[in-house]
Amino acid sequence: MREPAVRRHDAGRLTDQIGPIMEGTADQVLARRRRVVLVVAAALLLVVVAVMIGSVVQTTEPRPEPLPGGDLLPWAARGELADDPALVASAEALWRGATDVDAATVVAPAGEVYLLWADQIAAGRLVLMQAVGADGRPYVAQVSEQGDPAVLGLDTVQALPADTPIVLAVTYGGNLHIPGLEPGRGSAYIQLLTEPPESSDSTGLWYYKTISGPGRLELLEPKPNGMTKAFLQVDTSDPAGTPVVVATTVGGSAAVAATLAVRGGEMVSTNARIALADDPDWGPSGRIDGTEYTSLMLVAADVELADVTGFVVASEELDVGGDQLRASLVVVRPTRGGPSRVACVLTGSEDEDVVAAAVVADPAQLAMADRRVLAGSCPVTVADGTVVVAVAAARPGEGQVKLESDGQVVAGPAESLVMLLAQPAAFGPLVARLDGDDGPGSTTSIRTPVQS
Numbered sequence: 001m002r003e004p005a006v007r008r009h010d011a012g013r014l015t016d017q018i019g020p021i022m023e024g025t026a027d028q029v030l031a032r033r034r035r036v037v038l039v040v041a042a043a044l045l046l047v048v049v050a051v052m053i054g055s056v057v058q059t060t061e062p063r064p065e066p067l068p069g070g071d072l073l074p075w076a077a078r079g080e081l082a083d084d085p086a087l088v089a090s091a092e093a094l095w096r097g098a099t100d101v102d103a104a105t106v107v108a109p110a111g112e113v114y115l116l117w118a119d120q121i122a123a124g125r126l127v128l129m130q131a132v133g134a135d136g137r138p139y140v141a142q143v144s145e146q147g148d149p150a151v152l153g154l155d156t157v158q159a160l161p162a163d164t165p166i167v168l169a170v171t172y173g174g175n176l177h178i179p180g181l182e183p184g185r186g187s188a189y190i191q192l193l194t195e196p197p198e199s200s201d202s203t204g205l206w207y208y209k210t211i212s213g214p215g216r217l218e219l220l221e222p223k224p225n226g227m228t229k230a231f232l233q234v235d236t237s238d239p240a241g242t243p244v245v246v247a248t249t250v251g252g253s254a255a256v257a258a259t260l261a262v263r264g265g266e267m268v269s270t271n272a273r274i275a276l277a278d279d280p281d282w283g284p285s286g287r288i289d290g291t292e293y294t295s296l297m298l299v300a301a302d303v304e305l306a307d308v309t310g311f312v313v314a315s316e317e318l319d320v321g322g323d324q325l326r327a328s329l330v331v332v333r334p335t336r337g338g339p340s341r342v343a344c345v346l347t348g349s350e351d352e353d354v355v356a357a358a359v360v361a362d363p364a365q366l367a368m369a370d371r372r373v374l375a376g377s378c379p380v381t382v383a384d385g386t387v388v389v390a391v392a393a394a395r396p397g398e399g400q401v402k403l404e405s406d407g408q409v410v411a412g413p414a415e416s417l418v419m420l421l422a423q424p425a426a427f428g429p430l431v432a433r434l435d436g437d438d439g440p441g442s443t444t445s446i447r448t449p450v451q452s
Contacts, residue, residue, distance in 0.1 A: 071138040072114060072130050073164060075196055078226045079119030081127075087152075088115055091127035091143040094154045102265075106157045107133035116140070117193055119225050122174025124150060128193065128267075130160070140168060140267050145175050158267045166202060166246055167192040170227070171264045188236050188264035192220060192228045192244070202257065204247040207231050208293050214347070215297075216290040217245055236264030243272045247288055253396065255284035256311060259293075274300050275309045279331060279340070281368035283396040285311045295328040295345045302343065307335040313342075313374050314393035314416035321382030323348065327418045329376055329391040331368070340366045344376035344391050372398045372441040375432035377448055379424075388421040388448050392432035400435045403446075424448045 081087055092113045098106045109131035116128040124145040133139045138160040145152050155172070170191045173183055183189050192205060205228060206217040220228040233242050241263035248257040259275040276293055278285050292312045300308045310332035317326050325346050333340040375392035393416035394401040402412030403419055406428040411419040413435035421427055430446040 071160065071162075072132065073116065073140075073160070075116055077115040077117065078193075078196070079117045080225065081118040081120065081125060082115060084118060087125060087127065088118060090152055091118075091129060094143050094152065095129060095131075095141045095157065098154045098157075101154055101156055104157075106154070107135055107137070107139055107159075109139075110134045110136070116168070117226065119227070121170075121172055121191070121227075122176050124172070124175030125152070126170065126172055128168065128170070133159075142170065142172075142267060144172050147175075148177055150175055156265060156267060161268060165268055166258070166260070167194050167205065167244070167262075167269065168267050169193075169262045169269055170267070174230075183232060186235055186237060188233050189230045190233050190242070190262060190264060191230045192222075192262070194222050194226055194228065196226065202246050202248050203254075204288075206245040206247060206288055206290075207262070208243040208245075210234075215294050217288060217293055218290070220244070233262075233264045239263075240273065241269070243274070243276075243293060244269070245276050245288070245293065250278075250284040253284040254287045256288070256292075273307050273335070275335065276311060277309050278311050279333075279368050282311070282313070282331070282371070282374075285313065286396075289315060291315065291326055291328065291347055294347055295330050296332065298345050298347070299330045299332050299341075299343045303332065303341055305332065305334055308332045309335050314391055314418070316391075316416070316418040318389070318418055318420060320346075320380055320387065320389065320420065321384070325380075325389075327378065327389045327391050329374060329393060329416075331374065333368075340368050342366060342374050342376050344378040344389065346378050346380060346389060370441045371395065371444075372437075372439075373401055373432050373434055373444045375401075375430075375444045375446045377421075377430070377446050379448075386424070388424040390419045390421060390430060390446055390448075392417055392444070392446070394434055398434060399437060401432055402435050404431045404433055405429065421448065 095113065096108050100106055110133055111131065113129050113131040116130055118127045126142065126144040128140065128142055130138065130140045139157055140160055141157045142155040143152060144155050170193060171188045173189050194205065195202065205220040207220055208215055209218045211232065211234065220231065222228050231242070241261035244260045244262050246257045246260065248255050256276050256278050258277050259272040260269040261272040262269045274297055276296055295312055296310045299310065310330055313329040313331055315326060315328040317324060325348055328345045328347070330343050330345055331340055372395045373392065375390065377388050377390045380387050380389060390403060392401050392403060400413035400415055401417065403410050403417065410427070411417050427448065430448060432444045432446060434442040
């Protein structure tokens with residue numbers, strides 16, 4: 001078969017290029033050959049280095065992140081094991097290959113799976129991921145190690161809501177298998193993965209601890225990898241879950257943004273039915289001291305509201321008949337709309353809550369936008385009879401408040417104040433008034449037992 005002319009032409013060119021090398025003396029030829037070998041070796045070395053650099057770049061290149069404005073969380077991958085390709089690939093394969101978890105159908109990812117967090121918790125490894133499912137909805141998934149020897153398995157897959165979650169909840173005991181450190185039957189250890197600091201406005205997470213003594217809010221400190229310390233949920237079957245209060249900052253002042261209901265086994269939390277949150281018409285409520293949620297629950301029970309949002313206007317400890325009590329002024333409103341109500345609540349600092357009464361204002365008269373002063377009182381029975389605790393506060397930025405009786409100042413002025421009326425009958429009608437301001441909404445009458 002006749003060879004193609006192009007091959008003869010290429011062979012001729014190759015001969016033309018090699019020919020000059022073969023000419024000259026033996027020493028010249030040897031020198032030229034050495035130069036050719038060195039050039040070829042250098043070229044091969046460059047190729048090898050380029051391949052190695054390309055390999056390093058490929059293995060250290062960060063995993064893709066979801067595009068901003070999508071339905072997925074705009075969070076970068078975190079955790080010390082985020083760069084473990086074998087672990088991440090195994091976790092992704094478990095999600096793609098699963099059909100159900102705890103009798104719930106699993107929606108498999110339709111495309112790219114994005115890593116959220118991969119690290120070790122106690123003695124086990126855990127991976128959190130997100131992806132758009134085959135049904136077009138966004139999902140998050142949790143994979144963790146269980147058993148001894150530890151085996152990686154898919155724990156849960158849950159749809160993301162339309163509103164971007166502030167945290168993701170992780171239910172996991174750390175694969176400890178150590179008696180006394182494992183959660184009991186029906187309980188669970190829960191940790192929260194917070195928003196990355198660069199995309200978060202929250203300044204703190206406080207969970208409602210009720211294991212022993214009166215319930216109080218405890219701060220959940222996040223670790224450098226974004227996960228908070230663990231807390232115990234005693235009853236995972238309780239639909240109310242564990243309330244977690246989200247603190248933030250408004251104009252340089254501490255504020256309360258929302259309260260989440262965190263439930264064992266669920267990565268995505270919902271809004272709590274009894275929610276501690278500031279009223280936009282009043283402003284930031286101030287520093288959290290830990291007793292706010294207990295006071296809110298007591299008022300909700302008193303006014304018989306199952307779904308309520310409220311905040312603490314003012315709170316201060318005082319001695320009442322030898323007992324250290326905390327007096328709080330609480331505002332509540334139905335979550336589904338309706339007028340707000342104000343109440344005075346007393347709680348004890350010991351094992352028992354001491355609540356004399358919740359004095360509730362007329363709902364029709366309490367429009368928060370019109371209020372610049374709020375006040376209330378609680379009657380308390382002590383050994384010597386009945387005393388009254390009065391609480392008052394001015395709206396943030398409005399100035400200071402004072403208490404007056406028969407035109408005389410009996411307490412204040414201050415931004416908020418608590419006063420014990422040891423002999424309430426000796427006082428006339430009490431009025432909380434803005435200091436130096438007689439404009440609309442600047443006064444509030446306080447009812448005492450002698451006036452009821």
